[in-house]
Amino acid sequence: MLFEPEKLARLNLKTKKANQAAKEKEDDYKVNLKNLKEEQRLVQGIPDVYGKLFDDLGYRQAFKNLARQVATVETFKNVVLARVANPQSKRASVDMLEETFGIFINLQSVYKMMDKLKNVIPVFKRYQNHQPQ
Structure with missing residues (x-):
């Protein structure tokens, strides 16, 4: 046996938690563009x-x-x-x-x-x- 079932279950759980944390962080960055206001313009x-x-x-x-x-x-x-x-x-x-x-x-x-x-x-x-x- 390459991996024990318990180890696979732990890896699966760890991966799910990491994916959930990444999704929660991603939700923090969702922005409604209509709510943005220009504060400063940089002309280069x-x-x-x-x-x-x-x-x-x-x-x-x-x-x-x-x-x-x-x-x-x-x-x-x-x-x-x-x-x-x-x-x-x-x-x-x-x-x-x-x-x-x-x-x-x-x-x-x-x-x-x-x-x-x-x-x-x-x-x-x-x-x-x-x-x-």
Whole structure:
């Protein structure tokens, strides 16, 4: 005899208990989708695709003294991506960044960044026209 009847009965009982416990756990995860509410939305496509394009186009390197301009460059990048996602006013872009992406940018820092862009625009134009500096 390969297995004794008592041992088979114990294994059978143990298996039934395990199956019952698994079914009870499974019942804990049943959800009525109509009762779900969205609490937060995570949008990843814009930063992933256009963020890489921003870097590949060299916009980050257009600012002189890059080490001192880290915050300015990040503000510029975030505003550009916000405008790609939804072209609106500066204030609306800042609001959208906070609500949609969880990125807080002070509106005043956007205006300061734009003041610094005045010096960078010629670099962008040369780069876009493939002219050396």
